[in-house]
Amino acid sequence: MQSDRPIFVIGCPRSGTTMLRLMLHAHPRIAVPPETRFTVPAYYYRFAFGDLREEPNRRRLGRWIVRDGDTGFEELGLDGDRFVEDVVVGPPTLGSAIGIAFRSYAARHGRPRWADRRSGHHHQVDVIRRLFPDAQxxxxxxxxxxxxxxxxxxxxYTRDVFHAVNSWAEAADCGRRARRLPADGYYELRYEDLMADPEIELGKLCAFLGEDYDPAMAEPCLVARGVIPQARSPYPNARGEGVALRPGSWTSRLxxxxxxxxxxxxxxxxxxxxxxxxxxxxxxxxxxxxxxxxAARRRRARRRQEVRDRINRFRERGPVAAQLTVRQLGELARV
Incomplete structure (x- = not known):
């Protein structure tokens, strides 16, 4: 049976995650939308929506995802009213509502599986695993x-080089902590290796994901023409014949x-x-x-947020995990 597990691409900004997003989106079974901004905020706002086992509260959540100007829902190109109704009749959990949005985007592209890529998600691996326990x-x-x-x-990027150094340090530390996840839940890939031999590295990545490698994945620029507007591309030539992120260019840029x-x-x-x-x-x-x-200031802020969240978990009414994939439904059936 082919996998339907959600996929999350994480990494420091400017590490090539947008290019990897295009590579994954080129796979005939995987759709990766542009960046949205509702997954983690919905988790931290979850008490504002009430008990999702009640239909009016699911409708309230769906409308917030569609109508709040900061969620980026419009990037998915979905019918908002239809999405709200899908949330209302869907499983009564926060992860399910979020997953329905991404699953609908994948269906729009004729794909059975979805992935997500957003800067900052390396800090939120624990939250994402609560929402999607079978995530890769x-x-x-x-x-x-x-x-x-x-x-x-x-x-x-409006901050200075000191912030930039700290950003990479944080992403590296988050990645090393994530190595403790189950072997089928975490995969580490170096950008330089991907650039040196994309077919080999993407083949290994597909094996981890439980997918067959497709040669189209090694030509992300062809995908970029259809999914990244030129004005918003993070790469000067993402719609051209190459990728601007040249390995080792720091020697002449620092x-x-x-x-x-x-x-x-x-x-x-x-x-x-x-x-x-x-x-x-x-x-x-x-x-x-x-x-x-x-680094110290940012650690303190994250610790305060983590403590608040641990306390808030005692207030939850019902589960938050999605109930959409074969594995998730199998776990639910065994309870």
Whole structure:
């Protein structure tokens, strides 16, 4: 039996996750929508919708997903009224409502399976697993120095290089924690390996996902023409003949002090993922302290959120996990 498990692509911004999204979307059985913004917010707002075992509350949730201006539901190209009704008659859980949105997008493209890719989801693996216990995570890792170089050049990235360094460190740490997931639930892939031999690496990824490899996956630029508007493409030539994310380009895009900062702060993490240091001199103490201060502040914020969520779990009425896939329905039948 072919798998219908949801797939989540995670990784640091500018690590190639959009390109991997296109590769997966090129598979004839998998659809990957543009970024939406309702999965994690819906989880943290879940008490506002009430007990989803009651039909009016499911309707309230469905309408919020469709009508709230921040959810990005319009990116799915779905009929909002039809979606709300599907949520109302669907399983009475939060994960089911969210899954119905993505499943409907996949059906619109004639695919039986869906995946999701959104920046920041590497921080939310625990939440996503609560919503989709049978989810498969694909972590795309890119050399932290390349990610930092790329982030600081993006017009939409308004923070400094210290934040960029910390962003890669956080993504690397989240990925290493995710290695504790079951073997069939977590897969790690290096961007550089994917670029060097896409057919081999995508074949191994498909084996993990329980899918047959399709050669179309190695030509993501063909898919980009249909699913990424030129003005919004994160790659200057995503609709052309190549991909702008060239491995190793950090050597000409980072200042010497930035290389030192990356290798001082990220050195152990870089080595853990197989990236060689240059032997750059140690970074200035003030620069290292700036990254550490950002990291400490963000850790405190995440811990506060985690504590609140642990407490809130005692208030939940009924399950939150989706009841849509063969595996999820099988687990439910055994209860």
């Amino acid at each position: 995570f694909v972590h795309l890792v890119r050399d932290g120095r390349d990610c930092v170089a790329s982030l600081k050049e993006m017009p939409w 200042e010497p002090w930035e290389v030192s900062l990356c290798e001082t702060v990220l050195g152990e993490r870089l080595a853990a993922f197989g990236y060689e240091p240059t032997g750059a001199p140690a970074a200035d103490r003030a620069h290292v302290a700036a990254v550490e201060e950002i």
